Amino acid sequence: MFAAPLGLCGIVYVLADGFDLGVGILSLAAPREVERLAMIEGLEPIWDGNETWLVMGAALLWAAFPAAFAVLLSAFYLPVMAMLFALILRGVAIAFRGNAERFRRAWDVVFGAGSVLAALAQGMILGGLINGVSVHDGRFAGSATDVLSVLGLLCGVGLMGGYALLGAGWLIWRSEGTTRTFAREGGHAALIVTTAMLVVVSLWTALVDPRIAERWFGWPTILWLAPVPMLAMLASAATWFSLWGESRVRPLLLGVVIFLCGFAGLAVSLWPYAIPHSVTIWQAASDPQSLRFIGFGLIIVLPVVLAYQANAYWVFRRSAQTTPEGYES
Template sequence: MTELMQAEYVPLFFGALAAFCVTVYVLADGLDLGVGIIFLVAPRDEDRDLMMASIEPVWDGNETWLVMGGTLLIAAFPAGYYILLPAFYLPIMFMLFALIFRGVAFGFRLQATTFRLVWDIAFSAGSIFATFCQGFILGGLINGVPVTEGMFSGGPFSFLSILGVLCGAGLVGGYALLGAGWLIWKTDGATQVFAREIAHAALILTGAMMALVSAWSALTVPEVAARWFAWPNIAFLAPVPLVTLAVILAAWRGIWGRPEARTFILGIALFALGLIGLVVSLWPYVVPRHLTVWDGTSDPQSLAFIAVGLVIILPIVLAYQAHAYWVFRGKTVRLGGGYGGGH
């Protein structure tokens, strides 16, 4: 009986842990990708300096969670990995190159004078492109991956879909909302006013795309429609869209209000509700409609080895990031020849 329970719950634990890593990445890196998305529409170069300074202490650590989530997928769910990697090879590679490109632009912009505009464009374009690639991956997961005899059977461009475009636009809006919320919280003056103004457009785009993605998924993916509208599921899930609408309205009213962290927190709440919707639509699959968390798990020895590593690494990463956010808490302000934050 004990062995049966272990066989049932161990895959759930590692699946939840992989989902946790991806969720933390989306929220943590989403805020600095969001700052990059709205970077070029900032009215002044001084605003862009302050925007970049606000994320400088934390942005590179945020991407640690992307590496951890990918590594956990390889180690804990290898069957899912060798199906999903070829299915999304192009958007994954383009996303990684875009993240590298924006990282290079981040470093060079600080030193550039003549070609600063070039690096501004590179930083913003890399952020938008990486976000759209994530949208194509998300849309492909919801649509489902073609699999024959346990292997990916589609082509290199199978990830392209209308749903992927809608998800990409939704993530652009959601990340921009997180970025604007972060700037409302972390800056003052003209930069904060700009962030409040752009937050309205980001919230409209986010809300519209959440509605379109939900409707398109229900119309084009029968399995998703069955999850949401079959009885008794619909009785339990009906409050989710209503709660989402309430959060959107609260975020709209709170953009110009206090506390200043409200927009950022409500942006996180919207992503949490989106994650709930995604879990409902895809559970319990690693590869949607083909491979469950129980079917694709590694052998017990590998899982034990992974668990030892996680016990050591995960607290270190969490402590490092918590320390970084704590040290650089407070407003980002101009200090003489540069920028600083924290207390």
């Protein structure tokens, strides 16, 4: 039961903070101050709300699956700390660049570099989950450096591309003028990286882990799992043509579809493990009394968070305008 809301927190965080990080990644390539200003100003009212889902997901993992939380935090300590450090850097950069004059460009670089570091750290965590975590007697039995792998790096590059694609879709939808033109151009490069890494990571995973290969290519499961990669490829092709299309929201929606296909593939590959490939979600779950208390809290907290974020997006729904003089809300 609690795997579903935990998965929801993960999905919403990656999609919401994904375009946020993607805008930061794209800002490193923005040619002029006017585009960078519009990109950052457009994120300023909502970026911190996006990270609410990261906090809620971590709290839910700790409360509902404490055994998994203890092992996974030990296994992924280095990338988790790197991610948190990067997210803090981004927040500091957003706050400081508005008051800086001589060092504004330096804070722009910090904002973009923090976005890149956060994406790479999350990729390392994803690669570590796919590779599996060493557990002995309910405790992490590996090294903190086990998470540093080629697969993790490939996942990090793929997330950078995917986040940049979401960021491009967001800017196409919410910006005007030269910022939107820049987003369309950057979106094509991001789509190429995303699609390439999606294919490479999927094939790598299937070739390295026979259990995952059997799950995907065994008969008859291949019949009902085949639509997932097919939909991802169709969405990628549609995204390519939509980036310069008339619809402003379609590139973002198609980017979301690509990510949802990736989530579906990850869920199929790792189900039903809370600690891949050692402990199931039932083995890692808290006692029934604790789960009932957590469920009651979710009923109260989840609608509040959804309402707060929906209101924030509605209040700041106007597009960012770029002019030669600067940013206009």
